Amino acid sequence: RLQSFLLVANSASSEGGGEEYSVIYKWSRRKQKFFRYQRLQTHTAQDWEAFSIQGEAFLAVANHRRDDNNHNIDSVIYKWNPGTKLFEVNQTLLTSGAYDWEAFSVGPYHFLAVANTFDGVTTRLNSTIYVWVAGQFQHFQHITTSGATDWEMFEIGGRVFLAVANGELHTHGSSQYSINSTIYELNMELQTFIRFQDILTHTAVDWEFFTVGTQSFLVVANSYNGTSYSLKSVIYRWQGSEGFVSAHELLTVGCRDWEFFHTSEGSFLIYSSATSVLSKVFRLKTY
Numbered sequence: 001r002l003q004s005f006l007l008v009a010n011s012a013s014s015e016g017g018g019e020e021y022s023v024i025y026k027w028s029r030r031k032q033k034f035f036r037y038q039r040l041q042t043h044t045a046q047d048w049e050a051f052s053i054q055g056e057a058f059l060a061v062a063n064h065r066r067d068d069n070n071h072n073i074d075s076v077i078y079k080w081n082p083g084t085k086l087f088e089v090n091q092t093l094l095t096s097g098a099y100d101w102e103a104f105s106v107g108p109y110h111f112l113a114v115a116n117t118f119d120g121v122t123t124r125l126n127s128t129i130y131v132w133v134a135g136q137f138q139h140f141q142h143i144t145t146s147g148a149t150d151w152e153m154f155e156i157g158g159r160v161f162l163a164v165a166n167g168e169l170h171t172h173g174s175s176q177y178s179i180n181s182t183i184y185e186l187n188m189e190l191q192t193f194i195r196f197q198d199i200l201t202h203t204a205v206d207w208e209f210f211t212v213g214t215q216s217f218l219v220v221a222n223s224y225n226g227t228s229y230s231l232k233s234v235i236y237r238w239q240g241s242e243g244f245v246s247a248h249e250l251l252t253v254g255c256r257d258w259e260f261f262h263t264s265e266g267s268f269l270i271y272s273s274a275t276s277v278l279s280k281v282f283r284l285k286t287y
Contacts, residue, residue: 003027006034009045011064022048022061024087038086043073051103053110053132056080059087060112062098071097071120077112077137091136096125102151106160106186112137113162115148122171123147127164129193141192146179147203154209156216156238160186162193163218165204177203177226183218183244197243202231210260212267212286218244219269221255229254229275250282 004027010020022045026037044064051058057080065071075098079090097118104111110132119125127145130137147167154161163183169176181201184193199220206221216238222231233252236244254275261268267284 005037005050007048007050007059009048009061010042011044011046020044040076040078040087042076043067046099047101049101049103049112051110051112057087058090058103060101060103062101062114063095064097064099064117069120071118075101075114093128093130093137095128096120099149100151102153102162104153111140111153113151113153115145115151115164117147117149117167118170123168124171127151129162143184143193149205150207152207152209152218154216154218161196162186163207163209165207165220166201167203167205167223175226177224181207181220199236199244205255206257208258208260208269210267210269212284217247219250219258219260221258221271222252223255223274231255233258233271252280253278 006025008023010022019041021039022042023036024038025034027034042061042063043066045061046064047062049060059078061076063073063075066073074092075095076089077091078087081088095114096116098114099117100115102113111129113129114127116125116127124146126142127148129141131140145164145166146169148164149167150165152163161183164181166179166181169179180198181204182195183197185196187194201220202222203224204220205223208219210217218236220234222233225231230253232249233255234246235248237247239245252271254273255271256274257272259270268281270281272279
């Protein structure tokens with residue numbers, strides 16, 4: 001029987017170096033509520049990613065740092081054990097200030113990409129793509145990123161892309177907030193992701209891919225340019241050989257996350273703000 005769960009990534013550790021836990025809640029059909037089901041020890045957790053491989057359920061947590069401010073720690077992949085009815089540790093992977101996991105499949109291959117943000121010295125470091133081989137994830141490719149906080153995988157016409165949201169470039173005491181975020185395309189013959197397009201962003205923290213009719217779009221969450229949180233976040237339209245081209249700008253304040261959804265009334269984009277008490281919903285007009 002299908003079971004539904006909700007995960008919370010807790011990142012506020014208790015004072016004095018106490019243990020920190022994130023929580024899995026399970027949906028009760030009878031009571032129509034979520035109930036606490038399982039606690040898992042995490043370290044300033046930033047993201048949970050749920051995915052399945054060959055009918056088995058997995059969870060990946062992005063552990064960002066420990067209480068001693070060590071960012072180079074293990075993030076953990078859990079696997080559902082139908083015998084114990086619990087998620088149990090399946091594999092650990094060394095990450096550096098992990099912020100986001102993105103799981104995706106290409107044909108029979110299963111991938112998991114981590115956005116590494118900070119290693120304690122610099123935000124310019126390798127983020128890693130892993131591939132599932134013989135029951136565990138193994139290294140597939142390193143990609144150099146700068147303060148990466150999000151990976152977004154999408155497909156257009158059978159082509160596979162990965163977009164990274166690069167944030168602050170911090171190294172040797174200096175910081176840059178307006179830097180390129182990059183879209184990569186999977187080259188099937190070379191079995192590697194190749195740089196496809198650079199887009200100038202301002203402390204980008206999220207990409208959201210969506211389609212309206214036959215058109216494909218990417219919207220970026222620009223959050224800070226070094227002086228202001230009030231910025232234009234940009235919607236880019238897929239233009240084939242031209243790649244993604246700016247199509248529309250939306251004024252946002254401390255934009256943290258974009259989500260696209262569609263109802264009988266139309267297509268909408270909603271963004272959450274990290275600095276304002278208000279988040280906004282935009283209705284997309286098509287002509």
